[in-house]
Amino acid sequence: TGAARVLSGNDASSDVKEELKKRVEALGQKLPGFRPGLAIVQVGGREDSNVYIRMKLKNAEAIGINATHVKLPRSATEVEVLLKLNELNQDPNIHGIIVQMPPDSEHYINPHTITDAVNPEKDVDGLHTMNEGHVATGDLETGFLPCTPNGVMELIKRTGVKIAGSDAVVLGRSKIVGTPMSELLKWHHATVTVCHSKTKDLEQKAAAADILVVAIGRAEMVKESWIKPGAVVIDCGINSIDDPTKKSGKRLVGDVDYKGAAKRASWITPVPGGVGPMTVIMLMRNTVLAAEKMLERLLQP
Ligand code: NDP
Known part of the structure:
Protein backbone atom coordinates (compact mmCIF):
# COMPACT_ATOMS: atom_id res chain seq x y z
CA THR A 1 0.00 0.00 0.00
CA GLY A 2 1.11 3.49 -0.83
CA ALA A 3 1.06 6.96 0.56
CA ALA A 4 -2.45 8.14 -0.33
CA ARG A 5 -4.98 8.91 2.36
CA VAL A 6 -8.22 6.97 2.11
CA LEU A 7 -11.19 9.17 1.22
CA SER A 8 -13.94 7.19 2.92
CA GLY A 9 -17.48 7.41 1.64
CA ASN A 10 -18.62 5.39 4.64
CA ASP A 11 -17.35 8.09 7.02
CA ALA A 12 -18.61 11.00 4.93
CA SER A 13 -22.04 9.46 4.40
CA SER A 14 -22.55 8.72 8.09
CA ASP A 15 -21.84 12.39 8.87
CA VAL A 16 -24.49 13.43 6.34
CA LYS A 17 -26.86 10.82 7.76
CA GLU A 18 -26.69 12.40 11.22
CA GLU A 19 -27.40 15.84 9.76
CA LEU A 20 -30.40 14.46 7.83
CA LYS A 21 -31.89 12.81 10.94
CA LYS A 22 -31.96 16.23 12.58
CA ARG A 23 -33.56 17.88 9.56
CA VAL A 24 -36.29 15.21 9.43
CA GLU A 25 -36.92 15.68 13.15
CA ALA A 26 -37.24 19.44 12.62
CA LEU A 27 -39.83 18.83 9.88
CA GLY A 28 -41.86 16.67 12.25
CA GLN A 29 -41.83 19.51 14.76
CA LYS A 30 -43.07 22.05 12.22
CA LEU A 31 -45.96 19.82 11.22
CA PRO A 120 -39.12 18.14 -11.67
CA GLU A 121 -39.99 19.20 -8.10
CA LYS A 122 -39.99 15.51 -7.10
CA ASP A 123 -37.01 14.52 -9.28
CA VAL A 124 -34.63 13.58 -6.46
CA ASP A 125 -32.34 11.70 -8.88
CA GLY A 126 -31.74 15.02 -10.64
CA LEU A 127 -32.11 13.43 -14.08
CA HIS A 128 -35.06 15.42 -15.50
CA THR A 129 -34.01 17.55 -18.48
CA MET A 130 -35.01 20.68 -16.56
CA ASN A 131 -32.77 19.81 -13.60
CA GLU A 132 -29.96 18.89 -15.99
CA GLY A 133 -30.37 22.31 -17.59
CA HIS A 134 -30.00 24.13 -14.28
CA VAL A 135 -26.72 22.33 -13.58
CA ALA A 136 -25.42 22.78 -17.12
CA THR A 137 -25.79 26.55 -16.90
CA GLY A 138 -24.32 26.87 -13.42
CA ASP A 139 -27.50 27.23 -11.35
CA LEU A 140 -26.75 24.76 -8.56
CA GLU A 141 -29.50 26.06 -6.24
CA THR A 142 -32.86 25.89 -8.01
CA GLY A 143 -33.20 22.20 -8.85
CA PHE A 144 -31.87 18.85 -7.63
CA LEU A 145 -28.26 17.80 -8.24
CA PRO A 146 -27.68 14.27 -9.56
CA CYS A 147 -26.64 11.95 -6.75
CA THR A 148 -23.35 10.37 -7.82
CA PRO A 149 -21.64 13.60 -9.01
CA ASN A 150 -23.01 15.48 -6.00
CA GLY A 151 -21.60 12.80 -3.69
CA VAL A 152 -18.25 13.05 -5.44
CA MET A 153 -18.20 16.84 -4.87
CA GLU A 154 -18.82 16.23 -1.15
CA LEU A 155 -15.88 13.83 -1.06
CA ILE A 156 -13.56 16.23 -2.89
CA LYS A 157 -14.55 19.05 -0.51
CA ARG A 158 -13.64 16.87 2.47
CA THR A 159 -10.03 16.62 1.27
CA GLY A 160 -9.60 20.38 1.69
CA VAL A 161 -7.93 20.52 -1.73
CA LYS A 162 -8.68 23.74 -3.59
CA ILE A 163 -11.01 23.05 -6.51
CA ALA A 164 -11.04 26.55 -8.02
CA GLY A 165 -8.24 26.86 -10.55
CA SER A 166 -7.31 23.18 -10.39
CA ASP A 167 -7.02 20.97 -13.47
CA ALA A 168 -9.75 18.35 -13.25
CA VAL A 169 -10.09 15.41 -15.62
CA VAL A 170 -13.27 13.32 -15.87
CA LEU A 171 -13.09 9.94 -17.58
CA GLY A 172 -16.59 9.17 -18.92
CA ARG A 173 -19.45 11.33 -20.24
CA SER A 174 -22.62 9.43 -19.34
CA LYS A 175 -25.87 11.19 -18.47
CA ILE A 176 -25.82 10.03 -14.85
CA VAL A 177 -22.12 10.38 -13.94
CA GLY A 178 -19.55 11.80 -16.37
CA THR A 179 -21.49 14.69 -17.90
CA PRO A 180 -22.97 16.23 -14.72
CA MET A 181 -19.67 15.55 -12.93
CA SER A 182 -17.75 17.67 -15.40
CA GLU A 183 -20.36 20.43 -15.10
CA LEU A 184 -20.24 20.51 -11.30
CA LEU A 185 -16.44 20.71 -11.36
CA LYS A 186 -16.57 23.46 -13.97
CA TRP A 187 -19.00 25.53 -11.88
CA HIS A 188 -16.76 25.02 -8.85
CA HIS A 189 -14.21 26.75 -11.09
CA ALA A 190 -11.96 23.84 -11.99
CA THR A 191 -10.63 23.69 -15.55
CA VAL A 192 -12.18 20.48 -16.81
CA THR A 193 -11.16 17.97 -19.47
CA VAL A 194 -13.81 15.38 -20.35
CA CYS A 195 -12.56 12.08 -21.83
CA HIS A 196 -14.49 9.21 -23.45
CA SER A 197 -14.00 6.19 -25.68
CA LYS A 198 -12.77 8.29 -28.63
CA THR A 199 -10.24 10.30 -26.62
CA LYS A 200 -6.61 9.98 -27.78
CA ASP A 201 -3.69 9.78 -25.35
CA LEU A 202 -6.04 9.03 -22.47
CA GLU A 203 -3.21 8.19 -20.07
CA GLN A 204 -1.42 11.51 -20.66
CA LYS A 205 -4.63 13.46 -20.15
CA ALA A 206 -5.38 11.63 -16.90
CA ALA A 207 -1.81 12.19 -15.73
CA ALA A 208 -2.29 15.97 -15.96
CA ALA A 209 -5.14 15.93 -13.42
CA ASP A 210 -4.98 17.52 -9.99
CA ILE A 211 -8.43 15.99 -9.52
CA LEU A 212 -9.20 12.80 -11.45
CA VAL A 213 -12.75 11.39 -11.49
CA VAL A 214 -13.15 8.03 -13.19
CA ALA A 215 -16.52 6.69 -14.40
CA ILE A 216 -15.92 4.39 -17.36
CA GLY A 217 -17.11 0.97 -16.17
CA ARG A 218 -13.78 -0.74 -17.01
CA ALA A 219 -12.34 -2.82 -14.18
CA GLU A 220 -9.02 -1.43 -12.88
CA MET A 221 -8.15 0.25 -16.19
CA VAL A 222 -6.53 3.34 -14.64
CA LYS A 223 -2.99 2.42 -13.55
CA GLU A 224 -0.32 4.00 -11.37
CA SER A 225 1.35 5.69 -14.37
CA TRP A 226 -1.93 7.55 -15.12
CA ILE A 227 -1.83 9.40 -11.80
CA LYS A 228 -0.17 12.77 -11.26
CA PRO A 229 1.78 12.68 -7.98
CA GLY A 230 -0.40 14.27 -5.27
CA ALA A 231 -3.65 14.01 -7.24
CA VAL A 232 -7.08 13.43 -5.70
CA VAL A 233 -8.43 10.24 -7.28
CA ILE A 234 -12.15 9.49 -7.23
CA ASP A 235 -13.22 6.07 -8.51
CA CYS A 236 -16.93 5.80 -9.38
CA GLY A 237 -16.60 2.34 -10.93
CA ILE A 238 -18.42 -0.69 -9.62
CA ASN A 239 -17.29 -3.81 -11.44
CA SER A 240 -17.75 -7.41 -10.41
CA ILE A 241 -14.74 -9.59 -11.33
CA ASP A 242 -13.99 -13.29 -10.79
CA ASP A 243 -12.10 -14.12 -7.61
CA PRO A 244 -11.79 -17.83 -6.79
CA THR A 245 -10.56 -17.00 -3.25
CA LYS A 246 -14.02 -15.58 -2.36
CA LYS A 247 -16.97 -17.71 -1.32
CA SER A 248 -19.17 -15.99 -3.93
CA GLY A 249 -16.42 -16.47 -6.56
CA LYS A 250 -16.62 -12.72 -7.22
CA ARG A 251 -15.25 -9.44 -5.93
CA LEU A 252 -16.06 -5.76 -6.52
CA VAL A 253 -13.39 -3.49 -7.96
CA GLY A 254 -13.39 0.06 -9.28
CA ASP A 255 -12.23 1.50 -12.59
CA VAL A 256 -8.89 2.34 -10.93
CA ASP A 257 -6.10 -0.06 -9.96
CA TYR A 258 -6.33 0.98 -6.31
CA LYS A 259 -2.97 -0.33 -5.07
CA GLY A 260 -1.03 1.22 -7.93
CA ALA A 261 -2.83 4.56 -7.89
CA ALA A 262 -2.53 4.86 -4.11
CA LYS A 263 1.26 5.01 -4.48
CA ARG A 264 0.98 8.38 -6.20
CA ALA A 265 -2.31 9.96 -5.17
CA SER A 266 -2.70 12.24 -2.15
CA TRP A 267 -6.27 10.99 -1.61
CA ILE A 268 -8.11 8.05 -3.13
CA THR A 269 -11.60 6.56 -2.74
CA PRO A 270 -11.87 2.80 -2.07
CA VAL A 271 -14.31 0.44 -3.81
CA PRO A 272 -16.53 -0.50 -2.08
CA GLY A 273 -16.96 2.20 0.58
CA GLY A 274 -16.16 5.24 -1.55
CA VAL A 275 -18.55 6.82 -4.03
CA GLY A 276 -21.28 4.15 -3.59
CA PRO A 277 -22.49 5.14 -0.10
CA MET A 278 -22.28 8.83 -1.09
CA THR A 279 -24.67 8.26 -3.99
CA VAL A 280 -27.25 6.73 -1.67
CA ILE A 281 -26.96 9.45 0.97
CA MET A 282 -27.24 12.24 -1.63
CA LEU A 283 -30.53 10.68 -2.75
CA MET A 284 -31.68 10.89 0.87
CA ARG A 285 -30.54 14.51 1.11
CA ASN A 286 -32.43 15.43 -2.05
CA THR A 287 -35.54 13.73 -0.65
CA VAL A 288 -35.32 15.68 2.61
CA LEU A 289 -34.76 18.87 0.62
CA ALA A 290 -37.81 18.12 -1.57
CA ALA A 291 -39.93 17.62 1.57
CA GLU A 292 -38.61 20.82 3.14
CA LYS A 293 -39.49 22.79 0.01
CA MET A 294 -42.95 21.24 -0.16
CA LEU A 295 -43.68 21.98 3.51
CA GLU A 296 -42.48 25.55 3.05
CA ARG A 297 -44.98 26.03 0.22
CA LEU A 298 -47.71 24.38 2.31
CA LEU A 299 -47.17 26.55 5.38
CA GLN A 300 -46.92 29.79 3.42
CA PRO A 301 -49.58 32.26 4.57
P1 NDP B 1 -21.68 4.22 -19.01
O1 NDP B 1 -21.35 2.90 -19.57
O2 NDP B 1 -23.02 4.83 -19.22
O3 NDP B 1 -20.61 5.30 -19.54
C1 NDP B 1 -19.25 4.99 -19.60
C2 NDP B 1 -18.48 6.17 -20.14
O4 NDP B 1 -17.09 5.82 -20.17
C3 NDP B 1 -18.86 6.55 -21.57
O5 NDP B 1 -18.87 7.95 -21.70
C4 NDP B 1 -17.78 5.91 -22.42
O6 NDP B 1 -17.46 6.63 -23.59
C5 NDP B 1 -16.60 5.95 -21.48
N1 NDP B 1 -15.67 4.84 -21.72
C6 NDP B 1 -15.96 3.52 -21.77
N2 NDP B 1 -14.85 2.82 -22.03
C7 NDP B 1 -13.85 3.70 -22.16
C8 NDP B 1 -12.47 3.59 -22.45
N3 NDP B 1 -11.90 2.39 -22.66
N4 NDP B 1 -11.74 4.70 -22.51
C9 NDP B 1 -12.29 5.91 -22.29
N5 NDP B 1 -13.59 6.09 -22.01
C10 NDP B 1 -14.36 4.99 -21.96
O7 NDP B 1 -21.35 4.10 -17.46
P2 NDP B 1 -21.84 4.99 -16.20
O8 NDP B 1 -21.35 6.37 -16.34
O9 NDP B 1 -23.25 4.75 -15.93
O10 NDP B 1 -21.01 4.28 -15.04
C11 NDP B 1 -19.59 4.30 -15.00
C12 NDP B 1 -19.14 3.43 -13.84
O11 NDP B 1 -19.63 3.97 -12.63
C13 NDP B 1 -19.64 2.00 -13.89
O12 NDP B 1 -18.66 1.15 -13.33
C14 NDP B 1 -20.86 2.01 -12.99
O13 NDP B 1 -21.13 0.75 -12.41
C15 NDP B 1 -20.43 3.02 -11.96
N6 NDP B 1 -21.53 3.72 -11.30
C16 NDP B 1 -21.46 3.88 -9.96
C17 NDP B 1 -22.42 4.56 -9.26
C18 NDP B 1 -22.24 4.69 -7.80
O14 NDP B 1 -23.20 4.92 -7.09
N7 NDP B 1 -21.02 4.60 -7.28
C19 NDP B 1 -23.59 5.14 -9.92
C20 NDP B 1 -23.56 4.99 -11.36
C21 NDP B 1 -22.57 4.30 -12.00
P3 NDP B 1 -18.51 6.89 -24.80
O15 NDP B 1 -19.41 7.99 -24.33
O16 NDP B 1 -17.65 7.32 -25.93
O17 NDP B 1 -19.21 5.59 -25.02
Missing part, protein backbone atom coordinates in the same frame (compact mmCIF):
# COMPACT_ATOMS: atom_id res chain seq x y z
CA PRO A 32 -46.63 16.96 13.66
CA GLY A 33 -46.60 13.57 11.97
CA PHE A 34 -44.97 14.91 8.81
CA ARG A 35 -42.35 12.66 7.21
CA PRO A 36 -40.53 12.95 3.89
CA GLY A 37 -41.91 10.40 1.40
CA LEU A 38 -39.82 8.66 -1.27
CA ALA A 39 -41.18 6.36 -3.99
CA ILE A 40 -38.73 3.92 -5.58
CA VAL A 41 -40.24 2.55 -8.79
CA GLN A 42 -38.83 -0.73 -10.08
CA VAL A 43 -39.78 -2.45 -13.32
CA GLY A 44 -38.90 -6.15 -13.22
CA GLY A 45 -36.38 -7.61 -10.81
CA ARG A 46 -32.72 -7.26 -11.85
CA GLU A 47 -30.53 -8.63 -9.09
CA ASP A 48 -28.19 -5.60 -9.03
CA SER A 49 -31.20 -3.26 -8.83
CA ASN A 50 -32.57 -5.27 -5.89
CA VAL A 51 -29.29 -4.73 -4.04
CA TYR A 52 -29.29 -0.95 -4.69
CA ILE A 53 -32.96 -0.65 -3.68
CA ARG A 54 -32.34 -2.53 -0.43
CA MET A 55 -29.56 -0.04 0.41
CA LYS A 56 -31.86 2.89 -0.31
CA LEU A 57 -34.71 1.49 1.80
CA LYS A 58 -32.34 0.81 4.68
CA ASN A 59 -30.91 4.34 4.60
CA ALA A 60 -34.36 5.91 4.33
CA GLU A 61 -35.57 3.97 7.34
CA ALA A 62 -32.57 5.02 9.45
CA ILE A 63 -33.17 8.70 8.63
CA GLY A 64 -36.94 8.71 9.12
CA ILE A 65 -37.88 8.92 5.45
CA ASN A 66 -41.02 7.04 4.48
CA ALA A 67 -39.82 5.01 1.49
CA THR A 68 -42.18 2.95 -0.66
CA HIS A 69 -40.96 0.29 -3.06
CA VAL A 70 -43.35 0.42 -6.04
CA LYS A 71 -42.91 -2.79 -8.03
CA LEU A 72 -44.13 -3.19 -11.59
CA PRO A 73 -43.94 -6.56 -13.36
CA ARG A 74 -41.64 -7.34 -16.33
CA SER A 75 -44.76 -7.21 -18.48
CA ALA A 76 -45.22 -3.49 -17.75
CA THR A 77 -45.25 -1.22 -20.81
CA GLU A 78 -43.91 2.32 -21.03
CA VAL A 79 -47.48 3.67 -20.81
CA GLU A 80 -48.10 1.72 -17.60
CA VAL A 81 -44.92 3.17 -16.06
CA LEU A 82 -46.01 6.67 -17.12
CA LEU A 83 -49.45 6.15 -15.53
CA LYS A 84 -47.82 5.07 -12.28
CA LEU A 85 -45.52 8.11 -12.33
CA ASN A 86 -48.51 10.38 -12.94
CA GLU A 87 -50.20 8.91 -9.87
CA LEU A 88 -47.08 9.45 -7.75
CA ASN A 89 -46.66 13.01 -9.11
CA GLN A 90 -50.15 13.78 -7.75
CA ASP A 91 -49.67 12.09 -4.37
CA PRO A 92 -49.13 14.77 -1.68
CA ASN A 93 -47.39 12.28 0.65
CA ILE A 94 -44.68 11.55 -1.93
CA HIS A 95 -41.95 14.23 -2.11
CA GLY A 96 -39.35 12.33 -4.10
CA ILE A 97 -39.68 9.83 -6.96
CA ILE A 98 -36.98 7.73 -8.59
CA VAL A 99 -37.18 5.03 -11.23
CA GLN A 100 -34.49 2.42 -10.67
CA MET A 101 -32.53 2.14 -13.93
CA PRO A 102 -32.34 0.25 -16.16
CA PRO A 103 -35.95 -0.94 -16.35
CA ASP A 104 -36.23 -4.71 -16.78
CA SER A 105 -39.24 -5.05 -19.07
CA GLU A 106 -40.30 -7.34 -21.90
CA HIS A 107 -41.13 -4.14 -23.82
CA TYR A 108 -38.90 -1.29 -24.93
CA ILE A 109 -39.03 1.54 -22.42
CA ASN A 110 -37.30 4.81 -23.34
CA PRO A 111 -35.32 5.91 -20.27
CA HIS A 112 -35.50 9.62 -21.22
CA THR A 113 -39.28 9.51 -21.52
CA ILE A 114 -39.42 8.00 -18.05
CA THR A 115 -37.06 10.45 -16.32
CA ASP A 116 -38.82 13.41 -17.97
CA ALA A 117 -42.22 12.17 -16.74
CA VAL A 118 -41.26 12.73 -13.10
CA ASN A 119 -42.40 16.12 -11.77
